Amino acid sequence: xxxxxxxxxxxxxxxxxxxxxxxxxxxxxxxxxxxxxxxxxxxxxxxxxxxxxxxxxxxxxxxxxxxxxxxxxxxxxxxxxxxxxxxxxxxxxxxxxxxxxxxxxxxxxxxxxxxxxxxxxxxxxxxxxxxxxxxxxxxxxxxxxxxxxxxxxxxxxxxxxxxxxxxxxxxxxxxxxxxxxxxxxxxxxxxxxxxxxxxxxxxxxxxxxxxxxxxxxxxxxxxxxxxxxxxxxxxxxxxxxxxxxxxxxxxxxxxxxxxxxxxxxxxxxxxxxxxxxxxxxxxxxxxxxxxxxxxxxxxxxxxxxxxxxxxxxxxxxxxxxxxxxxxxxxxxxxxxxxxxxxxxxxxxxxxxxxxxxxxxxxxxxxxxxxxxxxxxxxxxxxxxxxxxxxxxxxxxxxxxxxxxxxxxxxxxxxxxxxxxxxxxxxxxxxxxxxxxxxxxxxxxxxxxxxxxxxxxxxxxxxxxxxxxxxxxxxxxxxxxxxxxxxxxxxxxxxxxxxxxxxxxxxxxxxxxxxxxxxxxxxxxxxxxxxxxxxxxxxxxxxxxxxxxxxxxxxxxxxxxxxxxxxxxxxxxxxxxxxxxxxxxxxxxxxxxxxxxxxxxxxxxxxxxxxxxxxxxxxxxxxxxxxxxxxxxxxxxxxxxxxxxxxxxxxxxxxxxxxxxxxxxxxxxxxxxxxxxxxxxxxxxxxxxxxxxxxxxxxxxxxxxxxxxxxxxxxxxxxxxxxxxxxxxxxxxxxxxxxxxxxxxxxxxxxxxxxxxxxxxxxxxxxxxxxxxxxxxxxxxxxxxxxxxxxxxxxxxxxxxxxxxxxxxxxxxxxxxxxxxxxxxxxxxxxxxxxxxxxxxxxxxxxxxxxxxxxxxxxxxxxxxxxxxxxxxxxxxxxxxxxxxxxxxxxxxxxxxxxxxxxxxxxxxxxxxxxxxxxxxxxxxxxxxxxxxxxxxxxxxxxxxxxxxxxxxxxxxxxxxxxxxxxx
Numbered sequence: 001x002x003x004x005x006x007x008x009x010x011x012x013x014x015x016x017x018x019x020x021x022x023x024x025x026x027x028x029x030x031x032x033x034x035x036x037x038x039x040x041x042x043x044x045x046x047x048x049x050x051x052x053x054x055x056x057x058x059x060x061x062x063x064x065x066x067x068x069x070x071x072x073x074x075x076x077x078x079x080x081x082x083x084x085x086x087x088x089x090x091x092x093x094x095x096x097x098x099x100x101x102x103x104x105x106x107x108x109x110x111x112x113x114x115x116x117x118x119x120x121x122x123x124x125x126x127x128x129x130x131x132x133x134x135x136x137x138x139x140x141x142x143x144x145x146x147x148x149x150x151x152x153x154x155x156x157x158x159x160x161x162x163x164x165x166x167x168x169x170x171x172x173x174x175x176x177x178x179x180x181x182x183x184x185x186x187x188x189x190x191x192x193x194x195x196x197x198x199x200x201x202x203x204x205x206x207x208x209x210x211x212x213x214x215x216x217x218x219x220x221x222x223x224x225x226x227x228x229x230x231x232x233x234x235x236x237x238x239x240x241x242x243x244x245x246x247x248x249x250x251x252x253x254x255x256x257x258x259x260x261x262x263x264x265x266x267x268x269x270x271x272x273x274x275x276x277x278x279x280x281x282x283x284x285x286x287x288x289x290x291x292x293x294x295x296x297x298x299x300x301x302x303x304x305x306x307x308x309x310x311x312x313x314x315x316x317x318x319x320x321x322x323x324x325x326x327x328x329x330x331x332x333x334x335x336x337x338x339x340x341x342x343x344x345x346x347x348x349x350x351x352x353x354x355x356x357x358x359x360x361x362x363x364x365x366x367x368x369x370x371x372x373x374x375x376x377x378x379x380x381x382x383x384x385x386x387x388x389x390x391x392x393x394x395x396x397x398x399x400x401x402x403x404x405x406x407x408x409x410x411x412x413x414x415x416x417x418x419x420x421x422x423x424x425x426x427x428x429x430x431x432x433x434x435x436x437x438x439x440x441x442x443x444x445x446x447x448x449x450x451x452x453x454x455x456x457x458x459x460x461x462x463x464x465x466x467x468x469x470x471x472x473x474x475x476x477x478x479x480x481x482x483x484x485x486x487x488x489x490x491x492x493x494x495x496x497x498x499x500x501x502x503x504x505x506x507x508x509x510x511x512x513x514x515x516x517x518x519x520x521x522x523x524x525x526x527x528x529x530x531x532x533x534x535x536x537x538x539x540x541x542x543x544x545x546x547x548x549x550x551x552x553x554x555x556x557x558x559x560x561x562x563x564x565x566x567x568x569x570x571x572x573x574x575x576x577x578x579x580x581x582x583x584x585x586x587x588x589x590x591x592x593x594x595x596x597x598x599x600x601x602x603x604x605x606x607x608x609x610x611x612x613x614x615x616x617x618x619x620x621x622x623x624x625x626x627x628x629x630x631x632x633x634x635x636x637x638x639x640x641x642x643x644x645x646x647x648x649x650x651x652x653x654x655x656x657x658x659x660x661x662x663x664x665x666x667x668x669x670x671x672x673x674x675x676x677x678x679x680x681x682x683x684x685x686x687x688x689x690x691x692x693x694x695x696x697x698x699x700x701x702x703x704x705x706x707x708x709x710x711x712x713x714x715x716x717x718x719x720x721x722x723x724x725x726x727x728x729x730x731x732x733x734x735x736x737x738x739x740x741x742x743x744x745x746x747x748x749x750x751x752x753x754x755x756x757x758x759x760x761x762x763x764x765x766x767x768x769x770x771x772x773x774x775x776x777x778x779x780x781x782x783x784x785x786x787x788x789x790x791x792x793x794x795x796x797x798x799x800x801x802x803x804x805x806x807x808x809x810x811x812x813x814x815x816x817x818x819x820x821x822x823x824x825x826x827x828x829x830x831x832x833x834x835x836x837x838x839x840x841x842x843x844x845x846x847x848x849x850x851x852x853x854x855x856x857x858x859x860x861x862x863x864x865x866x867x868x869x870x871x872x873x874x875x876x877x878x879x880x881x882x883x884x885x886x887x888x889x890x891x892x893x894x895x896x897x898x899x900x901x902x903x904x905x906x907x908x909x910x911x912x913x914x915x916x917x918x919x920x921x922x923x924x925x926x927x928x929x930x931x932x933x934x935x936x937x938x939x940x941x942x943x944x945x946x947x948x949x950x951x952x953x954x955x956x957x958x959x960x961x962x963x964x965x966x967x
Contacts, residue, residue, distance in 0.1 A: 075419025128254025219385025273754025661691025683772025
């Protein structure tokens with residue numbers, strides 16, 4: 001059996017039934033009628049012949065074997081860590097976690113919301129600040145977001161200048177340089193490790209904000225108190241970049257007086273993954289949370305008064321506020337934040353502190369051994385990274401260490417850095433010292449035990465209690481941890497249980513064969529800055545994938561660096577902006593965006609320093625051509641271009657898309673085709689051929705990378721030939737010209753490379769014909785549901801012949817007017833049927849946008865249709881006056897097991913109607929853990945207010961410390 005037959009849900013008999021319902025004789029006829037001839041391509045995609053699962057895995061094994069697994073001591077923002085087997089098996093390799101969608105329906109997302117809240121609580125405790133988000137994309141872009149947040153939040157300063165520590169990670173400075181230039185912010189850099197020089201730079205700088213590194217790129221630890229005090233005195237806000245593990249030893253940024261803290265949670269159990277995906281964190285003081293980017297989990301109550309979690313302050317988000325949003329971030333790194341949270345629970349504060357002290361001890365032993373050999377150590381105050389000088393010998397030292405299976409950081413020809421991570425031991429210290437001795441001709445010492453003056457000053461060490469919530473002290477045994485994670489997984493409704501019919505989000509199958517390779521050490525254990533001869537497998541995979549994606553989209557080149565769809569949007573818009581600047585067209589700063597576009601479009605445009613002008617939608621859901629022409633004329637030579645989603649978010653193939661592209665090109669603008677809906681084009685049309693100059697793609701949707709509860713994502717940017725020079729550059733070696741060509745948008749050269757094998761496997765196993773069949777089947781599924789529900793919930797927009805693309809918008813507004821039942825009510829009632837709700841109220845309020853995807857078979861689609869028809873009948877009873885709205889089964893949904901098994905039942909409908917509204921549910925039943933949640937309360941409570949544990953098991957504490965010391 002081929003992989004394609006397992007990826008595509010409906011078989012031939014199912015398709016025959018679906019085609020009859022749609023009213024077409026064949027799939028060919030459906031596609032010919034639904035997809036405009038003006039965009040069709042008839043030539044087949046030039047892709048390799050498809051492989052079956054064993055062949056594809058064998059081919060990928062061969063590629064992986066070209067990578068070299070080493071002991072990684074390069075550091076520079078990436079640390080070797082150990083993913084506990086229980087966490088890897090029960091989260092990273094568990095479809096109950098990795099196939100879930102963003103928790104916008106909180107009643108069916110309580111498990112992952114609890115873990116994200118645990119992540120927030122760990123960050124809050126370790127940073128000493130009051131509010132944290134549920135992750136950002138990576139540390140470097142998190143610093144950039146912090147700069148923008150300081151600009152928003154600082155109402156005392158009208159300055160457009162920010163002072164940044166030159167000791168920051170090189171990739172952070174590269175990302176920050178590009179982001180601040182695009183935003184019109186002047187970036188001033190200074191060495192903030194010198195308190196006196198730092199205070200002068202702050203007082204003389206007239207800046208709105210300061211970014212200071214608590215630990216520099218070379219490992220030096222400083223006390224930033226003087227910088228923070230000087231900044232506050234000058235009316236500036238302060239962001240401290242820091243390290244979560246180091247904060248188990250060091251005084252927290254909050255205690256030091258910082259306003260914001262940022263960093264990476266990667267070393268909390270997340271593999272190196274050749275650079276990502278890794279969850280970044282951001283914490284801030286209370287009172288500035290409405291300026292905080294990213295998602296925040298809040299604590300609320302459900303309809304029975306029980307505690308419940310939800311995403312808080314959602315009005316900050318780009319889908320609602322569009323160009324006024326706090327940031328463009330949509331997909332973050334939720335799955336990796338969940339891993340980091342479980343890692344923190346697995347270890348607890350005692351073991352984490354013991355680990356930090358052990359790594360610091362190894363670093364001090366290395367420093368002592370280096371001094372014994374006459375080697376100059378750069379800094380006396382460090383945590384886990386030692387930088388030393390060996391004039392003219394750096395290459396020899398790095399080579400000698402590599403001969404022993406160790407990668408060190410070559411800073412320049414005279415300087416080397418060594419960073420310690422969780423797997424490292426005294427053996428690694430000795431191996432590094434031996435390599436130094438060989439390369440420098442110094443005497444060899446076997447002890448490495450000489451006294452060192454590198455201990456951190458007592459006044460720099462934290463003495464306060466942290467991570468006191470019971471969750472960090474409860475699951476000490478693996479049995480307890482395993483059961484806790486199973487309990488959390490059972491609370492969620494993910495793709496392993498049911499169809500997730502979210503329009504525009506494409507929750508298709510994430511096949512086990514696609515997922516398996518990401519855990520292979522040859523992929524997961526590779527440092528992103530490892531030498532090129534050790535990463536040939538990664539290079540081959542990425543180059544193949546970029547070539548395949550360019551072929552599928554019809555563009556000249558693709559960069560996989562953007563680590564989310566939002567960052568792909570930003571990269572594409574910056575390419576347009578920088579191209580036009582290089583042509584002397586700096587006045588082109590207006591971007592046209594149809595009103596039906598994704599909310600991130602407008603938010604990304606603002607970050608690219610573009611002005612948004614909205615183009616109206618016609619009655620049939622297409623772009624209003626008259627309004628488009630008027631806006632183009634009004635904007636004149638200030639037109640940068642247009643952002644269009646194709647097929648449109650209204651679920652139709654606009655027949656005039658080529659005319660739209662031509663009109664913008666004739667006016668001197670560029671065309672950005674949002675590729676979020678590329679799963680309706682693969683093999684049928686290519687944006688780069690029908691008029692697009694640039695597109696971003698969502699590998700976490702169209703190309704089978706799972707959504708992971710809100711990330712990881714990969715948002716490659718694809719461009720036409722003239723924009724190739726403006727693709728994101730390597731953050732480790734960025735070629736930055738005056739127009740910004742080459743500026744990176746993510747901190748790793750290839751972004752979230754660790755999940756790229758998933759997409760490689762998908763394309764390798766489907767091939768050209770398989771991708772085309774996936775598209776055709778997706779279009780069939782959407783049209784089947786549209787026609788099957790037409791008499792109860794008509795589709796709002798259709799194309800020629802009443803057909804849709806890969807999704808359809810069900811119009812609930814007539815029934816809402818008749819019954820009072822809202823689209824949100826319907827979403828909650830669908831939980832009782834065991835369904836994740838479709839996309840609610842986007843792009844049209846009062847509607848549901850449904851997308852079945854090609855992976856869903858006829859049985860599951862019919863189950864959804866039956867659920868919607870049953871709900872319509874329940875709405876009709878209310879409209880007819882038979883049942884009151886407030887007493888109805890819909891308004892009281894979803895129904896928990898606790899409610900349904902209560903001794904007393906006084907509701908107007910029977911328990912059976914609430915729990916088992918259709919017969920098919922008797923086969924398997926999902927029980928929601930909570931009832932309907934109070935949204936307003938969740939906006940007021942952004943941290944779990946729990947009393948600290950006053951006493952712990954002394955025997956455990958002693959044993960945990962002893963265990964770490966013996967390691």
